[in-house]
Amino acid sequence: MQRFVLGKKNQITLISAVLIAVAFISKLGFKNDDVFHWALIAASILGIVPIAIQAFQALKVKVVSIDVLVTIAVTGAFFIKNFEESAIVSFLFLFGAYLEQRTLNKTRSAIKELTEMAPESALKQMENGEFREVEVDEVDVGDILLVKTGAKVPVDGTVMSGEGYINEASITGESVPVNKKANSGVYAGTILENGTIQIVADRVGEDTTFGKIIELVEEAQDSKSEAERFIDRFSKYYTPAVLLLAIIVWLFSKDIELAITILVLGCPGALVIGVPVSNVAGIGNGARHGVLLKGSEVIQDFSKVDAIVFDKTGTLTIGNPKVADTQYYTDNVDEVLNCLASVESESDHPLAKAVVEYIGDTKLFTVENTDVVKGGGIVAAVNNQRVAVGNVALMEKENVYLSDKVREDIARFEKKGNSLVLTSIDGELKVLMGIRDQIRPGVKEDLRKLKKMGVKDLIVLSGDNQGTVDLVASELGLTEAHGNMLPADKSAYIEKLKAKGKIVAFVGDGVNDSPSLALADIGIAMGSGTDVAIETSDVVLMNSDFSRLPVALGLTKAIANNMLQNIIIAVGVVLVLLAGVFFSEWMNMSIGMLAHEASILVVILNSMRLLRYKLR
Numbered sequence: 001m002q003r004f005v006l007g008k009k010n011q012i013t014l015i016s017a018v019l020i021a022v023a024f025i026s027k028l029g030f031k032n033d034d035v036f037h038w039a040l041i042a043a044s045i046l047g048i049v050p051i052a053i054q055a056f057q058a059l060k061v062k063v064v065s066i067d068v069l070v071t072i073a074v075t076g077a078f079f080i081k082n083f084e085e086s087a088i089v090s091f092l093f094l095f096g097a098y099l100e101q102r103t104l105n106k107t108r109s110a111i112k113e114l115t116e117m118a119p120e121s122a123l124k125q126m127e128n129g130e131f132r133e134v135e136v137d138e139v140d141v142g143d144i145l146l147v148k149t150g151a152k153v154p155v156d157g158t159v160m161s162g163e164g165y166i167n168e169a170s171i172t173g174e175s176v177p178v179n180k181k182a183n184s185g186v187y188a189g190t191i192l193e194n195g196t197i198q199i200v201a202d203r204v205g206e207d208t209t210f211g212k213i214i215e216l217v218e219e220a221q222d223s224k225s226e227a228e229r230f231i232d233r234f235s236k237y238y239t240p241a242v243l244l245l246a247i248i249v250w251l252f253s254k255d256i257e258l259a260i261t262i263l264v265l266g267c268p269g270a271l272v273i274g275v276p277v278s279n280v281a282g283i284g285n286g287a288r289h290g291v292l293l294k295g296s297e298v299i300q301d302f303s304k305v306d307a308i309v310f311d312k313t314g315t316l317t318i319g320n321p322k323v324a325d326t327q328y329y330t331d332n333v334d335e336v337l338n339c340l341a342s343v344e345s346e347s348d349h350p351l352a353k354a355v356v357e358y359i360g361d362t363k364l365f366t367v368e369n370t371d372v373v374k375g376g377g378i379v380a381a382v383n384n385q386r387v388a389v390g391n392v393a394l395m396e397k398e399n400v401y402l403s404d405k406v407r408e409d410i411a412r413f414e415k416k417g418n419s420l421v422l423t424s425i426d427g428e429l430k431v432l433m434g435i436r437d438q439i440r441p442g443v444k445e446d447l448r449k450l451k452k453m454g455v456k457d458l459i460v461l462s463g464d465n466q467g468t469v470d471l472v473a474s475e476l477g478l479t480e481a482h483g484n485m486l487p488a489d490k491s492a493y494i495e496k497l498k499a500k501g502k503i504v505a506f507v508g509d510g511v512n513d514s515p516s517l518a519l520a521d522i523g524i525a526m527g528s529g530t531d532v533a534i535e536t537s538d539v540v541l542m543n544s545d546f547s548r549l550p551v552a553l554g555l556t557k558a559i560a561n562n563m564l565q566n567i568i569i570a571v572g573v574v575l576v577l578l579a580g581v582f583f584s585e586w587m588n589m590s591i592g593m594l595a596h597e598a599s600i601l602v603v604i605l606n607s608m609r610l611l612r613y614k615l616r
Contacts, residue, residue, distance in 0.1 A: 002053050002057075005049055005050050005053055006050055006053060006054070008050075009050045009094060009097070009098070010098055012046055012047065012049070012050055012094065013047075013091065013094040013095050013098055015043075015046060016043045016046055016047045016087070016090065016091040016094065017091060017095070019039045019040070019042050019043035019046070019087070020039070020040065020043050020087055020088065020091055022035065022039045023035065023036045023037075023039035023040045023043070023087070024036070026039065037083060040083035040084055040086070040087040041078075041083055041087075043087035043090070043091065044074065044077075044078050044083055044086040044087045044090060045078075047074070047087065047090030047091050047093075047094055048071060048074045048075065048078075048086070048090050050094065051067050051070055051071050051074070051090060051093060051094070052067075052071045052075075054067040055067035055068040055070075055071040063236070064239045064240045064243060065239065066239065066267045066268065066272070068239070068243070069239060069242060069243060069263045069264070069266065069267055070089065070090070070093050070263075070264065070267065072243070072260075072263055073089065073260045073261075073263040073264045073589065074086045074089050074090045076256060076259075076260040076263075077089065077257075077260055077589060080256055080257060080260075082257065082589075084590070085588065085589045085590055088589075088590040088593070089264060089589050089590060089593045092590070092593040092594055092596075092597050093593060093597070095597065096593075096596070096597030096600055096601075099597070099600075099601060118188075118189060118210065118211075119136050119152040119153065119154040119155075119188060119189060120135070120136055121133050121134065121135060121136055121154070122134055122135075122136050122138075122139050122145050122154035122155070123145060123146040123147070123148070123151075124138070124139060124143055124144070124145055125143070125144040125145070125146070125198075131145075131146045136154045136155070136204075136205075137205065139154060139155055139201055139204050140201065140204065141201050141202065141203065141204055142200065142201060143200070143201045144160065144198060144199070144200055144201075145157065145198070145199050145200075145201060146196070146197075146198055147164075147186075147192050147196070147197050147198075147199060148192065148196050149164070149192055149193070149194050149195060149196065150191070150192065150193070151191070151192055152188075152189060152190070152191055152192075153166065153186045153187060153188055153189065153190045153191070153192065153199070154188060155188050155199075155201045155202070155203060155204045155208055156185070156186070156187050156188055156201075156202050156203040156204075156207075156208045156209055156210075157185075157186055157199035157200050157201045157202045157203075158183060158184070158185055158186070158199060158200050158202060159180050159181060159182055159183060159184045159185075159186060159197050159198070159199050160182065160197075160198045160199060160200055161182060161197070161198045162181075162182075162195060162196050162197035162198055163179070163180065163181040163182075163195050163197065164179075164180055164192050164193070164194055164195020164196065164197050165177035165178065165179055165180070165192075165193050165194055165195065166178055166180050166186060166190045166191065166192050166193065167190060167191045167193050168187065168190045168543070177193050180195075180197060185202075186199055187208065187209045187210060188203075188208035188209065188210040188211065189208075189210035190210075234268075234271075238268055239266075239268065242262065242263065242266030242267075243263065245262060245266070246259040246260070246262040246263045246266070247259065249262055258581065260589065261581055261587070261588060261589050261592060262578070262581060264589045264592045264593050264596075265574070265577040265578055265580075265581060265587070265589075265592040265596075266574065266578065267574075267593075267596050268570065268574065270566070270569060270570035270573060270596070270599040270600045270602070270603045271567065271570035271571065271574075273600055273603060273604065274563065274566025274567060274569070274570050274603040274607070275563045275566060275567070276296075277566075277603065277604050277607040277608075278559055278562040278563045278566060278607045278610065279296040279299065279559065279563075280607075281559075281562075281607045281608055281609075281610040281611050282299065282555060282556070282558065282559035282562070282610045282613070283296075284611060285555060285610055285611050285612075285613050286552065286555055289548070289551065290541065290542040290543060290545060290548050291539065291540075291541060291542070291548050291551060291552040291555065292539065292540040292542065293538075293539055293552070293555075293556070294537070294538050294539065294540070295538075298522060298538045298539060298556070299556045299559050299560060300560060301503060301521050301522055302505065302522045302538070302539065302552070302553065302556040303553075303556040303557045303559070303560035304503050304560075305455060305503050305504070305505045305521070305522060305553065306454065306455060306456050306457065306502055306503055307455070307456065307457035307458075307459065307497055307502040307503065307504045307505070308450060308455050308457070308458055308459070308504075308505045308506075308507060309459045309460075309461055309490075309493070309494060309497070309504060309505070309506045309507070309516070309520065310458070310459065310460045310461070310478075310506075310507045310508075311460075311461065311462065311490075311506075311507065311508040311509060311516075312437075312460050312461075312462035312464060312469060312472060313350060313437055313462065313464070314350075314509045314526060314544070315507050315508060315509065315526050315546070316439060316440060316443055316460060316472060316476065316546075317437035317438060317439050317440060317472070318437060318438045318439075318440055320350075320437065320438070321350055321351060321354045321419065321435045321436060321437040322354050322357070322358070322435065322436065322437075323354055323355060323357075323358035323433050323434070323435050324416070324418060324434050324435065324436040325413055325416065325418055325433070325434035326431065326432070326433050326434070327409050327413075327431070327432040327433075328430070328431050329406070329428075329429050329430055329431065329432070330430045330431070333431075334362075336423065336425065336430045336431055337359050337362060337431075338362055338363050338364070338365060339365065339382045339383070339385065339387050339423075339425060340355060340359065340387070340389060340423050340431065341355070341356055341359045341362050341364060342364045342365040342366075342367050342382050342387075343367055343370075343378055343380050343382060343387050343389050344356050344378075344389060345364060345367075346367055346370055346378065346380070347372075347378060350437075351419055351421055351435050352378075352389075354435045355389075355421060355433060355435070358433075365382045365383050366382070366383075367380045367381070367382055368380065368381040368382075369381045373390060373394055373397070374486070375393075375463065375486045376390045376391060376393055376394035376397065377389050377390015377391060377394040377421075378390060379394075379398070385425050385426050386425070386426050386427070387423070387424070387425055388400070388422075388423070388424045389421065389422070389423050390421070390422065391420055391421075391422065391465070392410065392420065392422065392465075394422070395422050395424060395429065398424060398427065399427060400422075400424040400427055400428065400429050401427075401428075401429070402429065406429060406432070409432055410432065411467075413432065413434035414465055414466075414467030414468060415467055415471075416434060416436070416471075417436055417467065417468045417471035417472065418434030418435060418436050418467075418468060419434070419435045419436070419437075419464050419465060419468055420432065420433070420434060420435075420465060421433040421435060436468075439472065439475060439476065440546050442546070442547055443476060443546055444475070444476050444477065446546055446547055446549060446550050447476055447477065447478070448477075449550040449554075449615070450549065450550055450553060453550065453553055453554060453557065455553070456479075457479045457480065457497075457502070458476075458477075458478045458479050458480075459478065459479055459480040459481070459482070459497075460472060460473055460476075460478050460480070460481045460482070461482050461485050461489075461490045461493060461516075462481075462482070462483050462485060463483075463484065463485055463486065464483050464484075465483050465484060466481075466482075466483035466484060467483075468483065469481045469482065469483035470483070487515055487516070488515075490506075490515075490516045491515045491516050491519050494506060494516055494519050494520050495519065498520075498521070503521050503522075504520045504521050504522070505520055505521065505522040505523075505524055506519070506520035506522070506523055506524065507524040507525075507526065507549065508523075508524075508525065508526070509525065509526055509544075517537050522538050522539060523537040523538045523539070524537060524538070524539045524540075524541065524549065524552070525537035525539070525540050525541065526541055526544040526546070539552055550615055551614075551615045554613075554615040555610075555613055555615075558610060558613050559610060562606060562607055562609070562610055565603075565606060566603040566606060566607065569599060569602055569603055569606070570599060570603060573595060573596065573599040576595075577592050577595055577596075580592075
């Protein structure tokens with residue numbers, strides 16, 4: 001029965017409105033007091049039923065909710081035969097709840113939009129080689145799928161054949177189509193705008209990047225910030241305090257109507273709804289623009305960040321270094337390059353890939369007894385020779401003689417901003433390579449925006465040599481630059497900043513820098529939508545788009561300010577209404593309830609501005 005009544009709350013609200021309209025039309029238009037009173041009595045009884053049920057459910061779990069206050073107030077007004085007040089107050093409360101729910105649903109539009117983007121079917125290759133349309137749930141990892149122009153990519157996968165342009169706005173927030181061809185990765189929920197491709201399924205269902213984004217945003221919107229938890233605790237004591245105040249006023253004044261009016265005016269509705277609706281709207285805005293905020297807790301800390309620490313490679317720079325300078329110390333260059341390529345082919349390090357790309361197609365030897373030296377490089381046996389490839393520290397460890405000429409070359413390379421790769425064979429230096437990464441376009445302007453938003457310290461930590469790091473810092477106007485740092489050194493530096501009272505955000509790739517991401521107050525991953533980035537960080541900048549960072553910071557500051565505005569509005573309305581009871585003649589229950597519902601709508605509409613937020 002309770003479920004039935006609550007399910008018909010909107011219809012009850014409409015009937016109450018009709019009855020109230022009939023009451024006033026009969027009195028003002030036809031001077032019929034009987035219809036006036038009976039219509040208001042019916043509206044009062046009908047309106048209070050769903051409110052009373054909600055109050056009863058709250059009391060069952062030992063919570064004195066707003067519904068309890070309204071139920072007592074309306075019941076009291078009814079028994080003192082103030083039917084006009086009881087009918088209007090119950091209607092306004094129900095109507096306010098209806099508008100509140102409808103508006104809240106709009107603030108959750110990001111989730112709705114995301115789920116509507118989820119693919120429902122796929123063209124799957126069957127055993128006979130033909131493609132047949134199946135439900136997306138029937139696709140397994142390893143299946144071959146056909147995607148045609150205008151269709152949604154059904155799963156995360158890799159392009160096997162074909163070429164086309166895909167709109168990845170649902171993943172990255174960027175609407176400019178991206179060219180995809182053989183071996184390119186594609187994401188579920190993106191749209192093939194032209195061309196035809198065949199893909200092999202890598203991740204399906206909830207394991208896709210799109211599925212994880214939906215799950216992440218849902219969890220984030222359902223989480224509670226510290227401000228929300230405080231308001232929950234505050235309401236827990238505030239609502240009974242209003243009830244107690246009403247009883248005290250009644251005991252001293254013997255004015256039951258005044259006591260009932262205080263119950264209505266003291267309702268903290270806007271206070272309860274103001275903070276969560278700000279969070280929901282703000283997180284939804286971020287989700288649509290490639291910024292994933294992992295929960296309401298992140299917002300408060302991020303909005304107060306005063307130090308941002310960056311990894312260099314792949315964060316401030318593009319992450320695709322290339323060999324820029326070379327110096328040989330041997331006449332047998334081809335053999336040395338063959339040995340170097342053989343060793344570097346064993347590594348996935350960006351510098352190793354740059355070396356292999358630079359050397360190109362060449363004869364590769366068998367590599368044995370490979371020893372990866374942490375923070376140094378690689379030592380291995382090639383053609384019965386001991387080959388060491390790495391930095392200066394590795395060469396010194398290998399007792400490789402570095403002449404004055406070599407050290408001058410090293411200094412010259414470092415001055416240009418190169419990362420150094422030295423190669424020795426049997427203890428003799430053979431080649432010095434300088435590898436440089438390009439700074440991401442627009443990063444300097446983005447960093448300037450961060451400074452304008454109050455970030456005092458912009459720091460780069462890198463495993464690269466100090467000269468390279470200094471060059472990047474100088475070009476970008478960073479506060480500090482520290483090179484030759486291992487992951488443990490970065491974590492220790494972040495701990496030192498936090499010990500000084502700094503609120504620290506760390507921006508990295510979400511894989512190599514996971515200890516620093518976890519240790520910082522706010523971990524920000526340049527994620528490209530990878531699993532590791534989503535799991536290890538507090539904020540994910542989809543598609544590794546650095547320009548989303550000032551947007552993310554600006555958004556969290558806007559959310560925090562919006563929460564504060566809503567709290568001030570809610571508390572201000574309650575104080576004005578209560579002052580009106582004691583210091584004016586015009587205040588009554590109906591006016592008070594109307595003001596409360598108006599304040600709830602004001603804070604919701606104020607919060608909805610966050611759905612349209614853009615960094616100026």
